[in-house]
Amino acid sequence: MSRAVFLDRDGTINKDFGYVSKIQDLEFERNAVEGIRMFQDLGYRLIIITNQSGIARGVHTEEQTQRFNDELVRRLGAEDIKIDGVYYCPHFPGGKVTEYAIECGCRKPKIGMISKALEQYPDIELEKSVMIGDKVQDVETGKSAGCITILVNTGKGGGDGQAKPDYVAADLKDAAEWVASLR
Numbered sequence: 001m002s003r004a005v006f007l008d009r010d011g012t013i014n015k016d017f018g019y020v021s022k023i024q025d026l027e028f029e030r031n032a033v034e035g036i037r038m039f040q041d042l043g044y045r046l047i048i049i050t051n052q053s054g055i056a057r058g059v060h061t062e063e064q065t066q067r068f069n070d071e072l073v074r075r076l077g078a079e080d081i082k083i084d085g086v087y088y089c090p091h092f093p094g095g096k097v098t099e100y101a102i103e104c105g106c107r108k109p110k111i112g113m114i115s116k117a118l119e120q121y122p123d124i125e126l127e128k129s130v131m132i133g134d135k136v137q138d139v140e141t142g143k144s145a146g147c148i149t150i151l152v153n154t155g156k157g158g159g160d161g162q163a164k165p166d167y168v169a170a171d172l173k174d175a176a177e178w179v180a181s182l183r
Helices: 032-041 062-077 112-120 136-145 172-181
Strands: 004-007 045-051 085-089 130-133 148-152 167-169
Touching (some): 032 172, 045 112, 085 112, 130 136
Parallel strands (some): 130 148
16 A cells, blocks of 8 residues: 655645746745655655646646646656656636536545546555645645645645644645654
C-alpha cells in the first residue's frame, strides 16, 4: 500500500494570479519546491488536483492548461521531483463554453479527481494520504475522501470561508514538516 499527497495547484504550488494558464505566469509559492521534495522524500506519491473553471468560462483553453501543467511538472522535474499525476476539472456550471458548463463529479469539493488517481494508483490508502490546498473546498475534498487535511496560508489562505483542517500550515514546507512529525 502507498500514501499520496494530493496538492491543489494555484495558490498552493504556484502563485494564483487568477485563471493562471500562461507559462510566463508560472511562479512558485514560497517554500513550495522544498515542501514537495520533503513529501517525496517521506515516500508519498505526488498528485496534483486542480479546478480549472477558466476553461468553462472561456478564459483559457484545455490546451493552454495542459501546456502550463506540463511546464510545472517539467520545472519540478528539474528539481528532482517526480509528479505522479495531474488531474484537472475544466467544468463550471455557470460557464459560457457549453461543453464544459455542466455539473460534474470532479469539481472540488467533490472527489472525482481523487477517484481518477485511485484508478491509476489503486494501492493508495486514503486514510494515510494528505490533501493540501489554500481554499475551503480543498479541505472539504480531503475530508470527503477520508484524507488528512492541511490548509496552507499561501494563495487564498482559507479566506474563502470557514475551514476545519487537521492542520493550518504557513506553506508546503511547514505542511511537510508537520506530516513528518506525525510518523
